[in-house]
Structures are given as C-alpha cells and as structure tokens.
Amino acid sequence: MTQLIVLSALVALALLGWFAGRGKARLFEKDKISTWSRPEYHAAHLALWIAIPALIGWFVWSAIAPGLVDAALMALPIAQQLPASDFERASLLAEAHALASNPDAGSFYPLAQKLAEPIRELRARYDLIGGAIVAILAFAGGAWGFSRLRADFPARTQVERAVMLLLLLASLVAILTTFGIVASLVYETGLFFHKVSPVDFLTGTHWSPGTAVGDDIGDNFGAIPLFWGTLYIGAVIAMIVAIPLGLMSAIYLTQYATPRARRWIKPMLEILAGVPTVVYGYFAALTVAPFIRDLAASLGRDNPSTESALAAGLVMGVMIIPFVSSMADDSIAAVPKAMGDGSLAMGATKSETIKRVLIPAALPGIVAGVMLAVSRAIGETMIVVMAAGAAANLTLDPLDSMTTVTFQIVQLLTGDQEFDSPKTLSAFALGLILFIVTLVLNIVALRVVKRFREAYD
Amino acid sequence: MTDTAILERMEKRLAKRHAAERRFRLMGLAAIVLSLGFLALLLVIMLKNGLGGIDWNFLTSSDSTEPANAGVWGALKGSLWTMLVTLLLSFPLGVLAAVYLEEFAPRNRWIEIVEVSINNLAAVPSIIFGLLGLAVFINTMNLPRSSPLVGGLTLALMTMPVIVIAARNAIKAVPPSIRDAALAIGASPVQTVFQHVVPLALPGIMTGTIIGMARALGETAPLLMIGMRAFVATPPDGITAPSSVLPMQIFLWSDEIDTGFVQNTSAAIIVLLVFLLVMNGVAIYLRNKFEVNW
Numbered sequence: 152m153t154q155l156i157v158l159s160a161l162v163a164l165a166l167l168g169w170f171a172g173r174g175k176a177r178l179f180e181k182d183k184i185s186t187w188s189r190p191e192y193h194a195a196h197l198a199l200w201i202a203i204p205a206l207i208g209w210f211v212w213s214a215i216a217p218g219l220v221d222a223a224l225m226a227l228p229i230a231q232q233l234p235a236s237d238f239e240r241a242s243l244l245a246e247a248h249a250l251a252s253n254p255d256a257g258s259f260y261p262l263a264q265k266l267a268e269p270i271r272e273l274r275a276r277y278d279l280i281g282g283a284i285v286a287i288l289a290f291a292g293g294a295w296g297f298s299r300l301r302a303d304f305p306a307r308t309q310v311e312r313a314v315m316l317l318l319l320l321a322s323l324v325a326i327l328t329t330f331g332i333v334a335s336l337v338y339e340t341g342l343f344f345h346k347v348s349p350v351d352f353l354t355g356t357h358w359s360p361g362t363a364v365g366d367d368i369g370d371n372f373g374a375i376p377l378f379w380g381t382l383y384i385g386a387v388i389a390m391i392v393a394i395p396l397g398l399m400s401a402i403y404l405t406q407y408a409t410p411r412a413r414r415w416i417k418p419m420l421e422i423l424a425g426v427p428t429v430v431y432g433y434f435a436a437l438t439v440a441p442f443i444r445d446l447a448a449s450l451g452r453d454n455p456s457t458e459s460a461l462a463a464g465l466v467m468g469v470m471i472i473p474f475v476s477s478m479a480d481d482s483i484a485a486v487p488k489a490m491g492d493g494s495l496a497m498g499a500t501k502s503e504t505i506k507r508v509l510i511p512a513a514l515p516g517i518v519a520g521v522m523l524a525v526s527r528a529i530g531e532t533m534i535v536v537m538a539a540g541a542a543a544n545l546t547l548d549p550l551d552s553m554t555t556v557t558f559q560i561v562q563l564l565t566g567d568q569e570f571d572s573p574k575t576l577s578a579f580a581l582g583l584i585l586f587i588v589t590l591v592l593n594i595v596a597l598r599v600v601k602r603f604r605e606a607y608d
Numbered sequence: 609m610t611d612t613a614i615l616e617r618m619e620k621r622l623a624k625r626h627a628a629e630r631r632f633r634l635m636g637l638a639a640i641v642l643s644l645g646f647l648a649l650l651l652v653i654m655l656k657n658g659l660g661g662i663d664w665n666f667l668t669s670s671d672s673t674e675p676a677n678a679g680v681w682g683a684l685k686g687s688l689w690t691m692l693v694t695l696l697l698s699f700p701l702g703v704l705a706a707v708y709l710e711e712f713a714p715r716n717r718w719i720e721i722v723e724v725s726i727n728n729l730a731a732v733p734s735i736i737f738g739l740l741g742l743a744v745f746i747n748t749m750n751l752p753r754s755s756p757l758v759g760g761l762t763l764a765l766m767t768m769p770v771i772v773i774a775a776r777n778a779i780k781a782v783p784p785s786i787r788d789a790a791l792a793i794g795a796s797p798v799q800t801v802f803q804h805v806v807p808l809a810l811p812g813i814m815t816g817t818i819i820g821m822a823r824a825l826g827e828t829a830p831l832l833m834i835g836m837r838a839f840v841a842t843p844p845d846g847i848t849a850p851s852s853v854l855p856m857q858i859f860l861w862s863d864e865i866d867t868g869f870v871q872n873t874s875a876a877i878i879v880l881l882v883f884l885l886v887m888n889g890v891a892i893y894l895r896n897k898f899e900v901n902w
Binding site for chain 2: 501
C-alpha cells in the first residue's frame with residue numbers, strides 16, 4: 152500500500168517536472184534563442200532527475216527499513232519478555248509482523264498480539280521517514296535538473312545516455328535469469344548432496360524418497376530408474392513415432408507437395424506443436440492409455456496398468472513431429488539444388504535422389520533437429536505427469552508404468568512440504584541434471600547446424 | 609542373351625523402380641495424414657465430450673466440488689491476471705533488449721554471452737523456470753504463493769527470450785536505407801531507432817509477442833511448481849490473491865474421480881483452445897496485413 156502511494160506520488164511529480172521543463176524550454180524558442188535540444192528533451196531530462204534519485208532512495212530505504220524496525224522494537228521495554236531461544240523468538244516475531252500487516256491473521260503466541268501494535272506504530276513512523284527521504288530526493292533532483300535547464304544545455308545527449316543504460320539493463324535480464332537458474336539449482340543441489348552422496352544419487356537403482364528416513368537415506372535416492380524412464384519415453388518411444396512421421400512429412404512437403412498444398416499443410420502441422428501439453432496429457436490419459444491397456448489385455452497380459460510408458464511416449468512423439476519436420480524441412484531446403492538436379496539428370500528417380508543424395512547431404516541438420524526434439528521431449532512434463540505413472544520401474548517393457556525426472560520433480564514439490572528435507576531438495580538435483588542435459592543437447596545441436604550451414608554456403 | 613530379353617529385364621527393373629517411387633510418395637502422404645489425423649481425432653474427442661458442457665453457467669461460475677456447478681470463470685480470470693503481469697514485464701524488457709542487441713551493442717565477449725544465454729533460455733524446459741520461480745520468488749523474496757504475480761513473473765522470464773528473438777528478427781528485417789535516411793537528416797541514433805526502425809518492426813514484434821503469450825497461456829508445469837494448483841472457488845480480484853489458471857483447472861479436473869468432470873475438463877480444453885486459436889489467428893492476420901517486403 153505504502154509502495155503504491157509513494158510510486159504514484161513520484162509519477163505525478165515527474166509528470167509535473169516534465170510539463171514545467173517543457174514550459175521553460177519553450178520560452179527559449181519564443182525568445183528566439185537557439186537551443187541545443189528540443190523542449191521535450193529538456194522536459195524528459197528534468198523528469199528523470201526527479202524520478203530516478205528518488206526511486207533509488209526508496210529501494211534502498213525499503214531494503215534497510217525492516218531491520219531498523221526490528222532494532223527499534225528490541226529497544227522497547229516490551230521486548231524484554233521475548234523468549235531467549237533463537238528459534239522461538241524468530242517465529243514469534245514473524246507472527247507479530249503478520250499480525251501487524253493483517254489484524255485478522257491467526258496467532259499462536261499471546262505476546263505476538265501485544266507486539267503487533269508497537270510494530271504497526273514503528274512501521275508507520277519509518278514509512279513516514281522513508282517518504283520524507285523520497286520527497287527530499289525528488290525535490291533536490293528536480294532543483295538540480297531545473298538549474299541546468301538552459302538554452303545551451305545538451306539535454307538530448309543526457310537523456311539518450313539514460314536510454315542506453317535502460318537498454319543495457321534490459322538485455323542483462325537474460326543473463327540474470329540464466330545466472331538465477333544455475334545459482335538456485337546448484338545451491339539447493341549442494342544442500343542435497345550434503346545429505347545424500349552424489350554417488351548414491353547417480354548410480355543407485357532404488358527410488359522411493361517417500362520412505363527415506365534415518366541414516367541410510369541414500370539408498371532411497373537412486374535416480375537411475377528415473378533417468379532410464381525419461382530416456383525410454385522421451386528418446387526412444389517418442390522418437391520412434393516422431394522421426395519417421397516428421398521426416399516423411401518434411402520430405403513430402405518439400406519434394407512432392409504442390410506449393411498450394413504446402414501452404415495449407417505446413418501451418419496445420421505446426422498446430423500440433425501449439426496445442427498445450429496439458430491437453431495432450433488429458434488426451435493420453437483419457438483415450439490413448441485405456442486403448443493401450445485393452446490392447447495389452449487382449450495380447451494376454453494379466454492386469455495391465457492404465458499408466459504405461461507407451462501411452463505417454465506415443466502422445467509425446469506426436470507432439471514432437473513438427474519440431475523434427477520443420478528442422479528436416481530447413482536442412483533439405485538448404486542442400487544446393489545442383490546436387491539433386493545432378494542425380495535426376497543421371498536418371499535416378501525422385502525417391503532415389505531423396506534417399507541417396509538429399510538425405511545424406513541434409514543429415515547433419517536432421518540429426519541436430521532430432522537432438523533438439525529429444526531435449527524438448529525429456530523436459531516435457533504434463534504428458535508424463537498425466538499418463539506415465541509414479542512407479543520407478545527399471546524395465547524394458549513399454550506396457551509397464553515408468554516414471555520420469557520431470558514427473559518426480561512435480562511429485563516431490565507439490566503438496567505439503569518443508570523446504571529443506573532431502574525429499575524436496577532432491578527435486579532441485581533432478582532439475583539441475585535435466586538443465587545440464589538439455590543445455591548440452593542444445594549447444595551441440597546448434598553447433599552442428601552452424602557447421603552444416605557453413606559447409607553449403 | 610537376345611536384345612528382347614535385355615529389354616524385358618530393363619523394363620521390369622524400371623517398373624520396379626517406379627513402383628518404389630510411388631510407394632515412397634505414398635509413405636510421405638501417409639505420414640502427413642497420420643499426423644493430421646491424430647490432431648483431428650484429438651479435437652473430435654474433445655468436442656464430443658465437452659461441447660455439451662459449455663453454457664452460460666459454465667463460463668461464468670468458478671470451481672466447485674460439484675461437477676454440474678463448476679465453471680471456468682475463476683480460472684480464466686486467474687489466467688488473465690497472470691497474462692497481464694507477463695505481458696507488462698516481458699514485452700518492454702524483450703523489445704528493449706532486442707533493440708540494444710540489434711542496434712547498439714558492441715561486438716564483444718559480454719554481448720556474446722548475453723546472446724548465447726538468450727538462445728539457451730528459449731530452449732530450457734519450462735519446469736526449470738518453475739524451479740527458479742519457487743526458489744527465488746517464493747522462498748527468497750517471500751512473494752505470495754499461488755498468486756498471479758509470481759506466476760506472471762515466472763512466465764515472463766520464460767516468454768522474454770521468445771520476444772527478444774522475434775523482435776531481433778523483425779528489427780533486422782528493416783532495411784538499412786531507413787536508418788541512413790533518418791541519420792542523414794540529422795536524427796540521433798536513438799531517435800532513428802525509436803522513431804523509425806521500431807515502428808516499422810512493430811508488426812513483427814507484435815506477432816512474436818502474441819505467439820509467446822499464447823505459449824505462456826497454455827503452460828502448466830512451471831505454475832505447478834509455484835503452487836497455483838489450489839482449489840479456488842472465488843475468482844481472484846488482484847495479482848496477489850490465490851488463484852488458478854485455465855490449464856491448471858484442466859489438470860485439476862482431469863484428476864477428479866467423479867465422471868461428471870470429464871465433460872468439464874473437455875469443455876475447459878475447448879475454451880483454452882479457442883483462446884489460443886484466436887491469439888494465433890490475430891498473429892497471422894497482423895503478419896499478413898502489415899508485413900512489408902522491402
């Protein structure tokens with residue numbers, strides 16, 4: 152609430168500064184003094200001087216104010232009653248803070264009720280101080296900006312410098328995100344490996360984090376069955392579906408289809424990639440999985456499970472078709488026309504040309520496309536959550552239920568949980584491995600594509 | 609061997625090769641028919657199961673334990689709030705980053721790292737963004753769990769690389785003569801870019817943004833991580849209220865044992881697909897209408 156008031160007040164002040172700046176700069180033009188910048192730049196320069204120092208001040212104040220409130224609270228006589236143990240003290244203070252923000256919040260400690268009122272008063276006092284600091288900074292910045300507003304002042308250069316800074320900051324967000332992902336995954340994984348040895352995790356074959364208690368918890372965190380399930384569903388079953396269908400679709404579209412048909416069919420194939428994965432997951436669970444179970448039953452399997460690796464893999468394969476087909480499409484189109492024409496001129500049929508000349512020439516691109524498709528498939532979550540099952544089986548039978556890395560991450564992190572148990576931490580370790588594998592697949596695939604393009608350019 | 613025998617063998621061989629040609633062609637056609645047939649089957653089954661469930665009541669009420677009373681409005685509103693946060697963050701950041709990388713960035717190691725990380729972020733599995741959201745926004749920054757704010761922040765990080773890549777391509781497509789003309793009559797580089805290049809690239813940027821937003825709208829996995837799977841019976845009235853989103857509602861209903869929810873799930877899927885179809889339609893329309901071939 153306080154944030155909103157301060158921010159809107161600042162916006163209003165900055166707008167005011169903008170109009171004031173433009174008004175004064177227009178006077179120069181009226182007096183026929185030649186100016187360095189247009190009035191709008193003088194206006195923007197002034198508005199920036201009002202807003203930016205004040206905003207920085209407000210952020211700094213928001214960061215230190217809670218600490219000041221706590222320090223002031225400790226100085227009050229009532230703080231003498233706080234319990235000595237650190238843990239109790241922290242939870243009591245947290246409760247008192249929650250009560251201060253929201254009087255209806257439930258409370259466990261009676262002392263928290265008593266502390267809520269002083270906290271509210273202290274907060275109001277420090278908010279006021281913060282507001283005053285922001286106001287002073289805004290006016291000081293404004294005065295400085297206004298004093299520099301003269302006809303020969305290069306306002307545009309200054310404003311453009313600020314714009315460049317903004318652009319630079321925006322492009323740094325991507326690095327920050329990457330850094331955030333790596334840091335949070337590595338940090339939590341480090342905590343996990345304090346409790347469970349990486350060797351147990353990476354080489355164990357027994358996965359049941361739900362039952363992990365006591366000293367030998369490492370035995371319950373063997374992730375091999377998950378890696379196996381992930382690869383079997385994403386890199387084997389899904390690819391058996393996606394590679395032939397995607398590749399043949401691409402060949403038909405580039406070599407046989409009329410341009411008119413191609414214009415219609417290609418976007419329709421792309422729809423397959425645009426359908427949300429939760430829809431595929433529901434389709435797999437509702438239609439494909441029961442069908443496969445009935446098929447298994449009719450093949451003489453007793454008691455086949457509804458959740459099969461085959462159902463999840465099949466649907467995932469269909470989802471992946473457009474990825475394979477568009478990469479194959481691009482790589483076949485990138486093969487120089489002279490190669491295909493040469494083969495046709497020697498009397499080869501079209502299909503012979505495709506099989507013996509075009510595909511071998513386009514192979515690096517197609518392989519890269521398959522790698523991207525695999526990285527997509529192993530990171531896919533909703534289809535396996537809804538169709539693959541939770542049992543960590545280490546088996547070759549596609550009709551059996553299998554689990555994957557993504558499924559387990561979801562399983563471990565949803566529902567009630569404490570945040571530092573090995574169970575929840577293991578999800579981050581699985582996430583880190585998933586991140587590394589997809590990253591490597593992508594980097595290698597992009598390298599291959601790049602080299603392949605260079606070879607024909 | 610006589611000439612006729614050789615001729616006969618040649619003809620046989622040719623017939624065989626032509627048969628192989630036809631078979632190959634048919635296989636290609638079959639692959640396309642099979643892929644599109646699967647899509648058609650999916651749509652038909654969803655329409656058959658769900659079309660009966662879509663009525664005014666379904667569109668205006670929220671989640672309920674009773675399948676007949678349950679509706680999508682609460683989840684839809686949650687989706688709208690989440691998309692609002694995502695758009696407000698990812699669009700400006702994405703466009704500004706693209707402008708910098710395409711027009712101003714010096715060619716050096718740092719910029720190369722930025723480019724590599726943007727390209728990689730576009731390929732990182734969505735669930736990893738969910739882990740990031742959980743670790744950073746919820747556990748470190750203590751933002752409210754299950755809220756459109758956290759959901760929107762997480763999806764914005766995921767959507768931004770998509771927008772950056774689309775915007776860069778759109779900016780790259782604006783011919784240098786436009787820039788030269790603006791610079792020649794005295795515009796500064798910043799003026800040239802913001803008053804001439806970006807407006808001309810805007811249709812392409814918009815198309816990429818809509819496609820990225822459509823992807824974010826259909827996303828479920830990262831939102832599962834940050835706890836947007838709560839049972840929400842009242843539509844959220846702000847970005848910090850606990851809420852659900854449309855794909856999450858589909859997921860939650862698909863888990864229900866009551867068979868009445870099968871119709872609800874399929875109906876919600878139809879609603880979601882209609883939204884996605886409209887968004888993609890708008891994107892294609894924008895591209896066809898405003899795309900300039902220089």
